[in-house]
Amino acid sequence: MGRFVGTGFEQSRGVRRVARVLGPIGGIGVAGVVLSACNIPTFGAFKGNTVQGNSTFHLWQGFFVASIFVGGITFALLALAIIRFRRKGESIIPKQIHGNTKLEVFYTVVPVLIVAVLYFFTVRVENKVDTVARNPNLRVDVTGFQWGWKFYYPKYGVTTITKGVDLYPTLELPVGETATFRLVSNDVVHGFYMPEFDFSRYALPGVTNYFDFTPQHTANFLGRCSQFCGLYHADMLFYVHVVSPSQFQSWIHAHQGS
Ligand SMILES: [Cu+2]
Known part of the structure; x- marks a missing residue:
């Protein structure tokens, strides 16, 4: 020195x-x-x-x-x-x-x-x-595609999916419970983006991404695609409803077999 x-x-x-x-x-x-x-x-x-x-x-x-x-x-x-x-x-x-x-x-x-x-x-x-939970309360498979989202609840056989312009799917989640997501893409790169959850993750063709959400409060949000993916990219919206566990169960039953 x-x-x-x-x-x-x-x-x-x-x-x-x-x-x-x-x-x-x-x-x-x-x-x-x-x-x-x-x-x-x-x-x-x-x-x-x-x-x-x-x-x-x-x-x-x-x-x-x-x-x-x-x-x-x-x-x-x-x-x-x-x-x-x-x-x-x-x-x-x-x-x-x-x-x-x-x-x-x-x-x-x-x-x-x-x-x-x-x-x-x-x-x-x-x-x-x-960190992905070993035994999550819920599993949701998310598929991004041109131009929409599919949410599949394997345990219940329930699917919600984009059905055209302005017909956005709903991602229903029980508050306080940990849900593990499995995210894939059917075609090009999309971005699974939840602004209010401070979260975004790529949906990549040929790659499976896993992540957990444990929602803290009941509320409604809007999710979107954060990766420009073509003509109707801006229309890749989805509703996120965080509800009580009992409300979640009735939502699941209402959508089973539909
Ligand atoms: Cu997209």
Whole structure:
């Protein structure tokens, strides 16, 4: 490690002032994340509405708070450099130096640490979202095709399917129960997209994708295709109804043999 070369920069009043301001802000940001994940704004995202989607949502919040923190420090330092070291005459104000080992180690280690922390939480959430239950309460086979969706409930022999323009199929799900989905495509690449569940997954020809939803609240949603797949791509909508388990059973019975 090289000898520390004093720059005058560290001692400058501006840096101390910025540190005094940013220190508490950073502390508040970190404390905010740790203490109350619920009181952080949604930053424009849906809350997920499934156990899996909710994890994705919290990851999004964490990333957003981290970006505000990093962006805040970056812009504050930029402003400091622009204002404090602006041209005031013919002389160059900052001391001209070569190298500052402490500063260089700092701005290498800190970003690596930030990326490592974000990576850790990303892997953790991905593992949770990608986990498929061994004994799910329900299984649903989803088939994407030009241009619609087919939902098949193998245990009950019930199928709902797109029947033309504006005749969208319904994906009925019981609240609080884990459903395992088996997603395929009959022709080209489609995207099984549930905005309110913070979830999208490719429906690929020749590939089977598995994933779980555990809905948390009863509500109605609209799903769509997120991959441009041809002429009527925009019409590949489907209804998602999250209902009570008893309502789900009556829906199943009403559709059996129909
Ligand atoms: Cu499509």
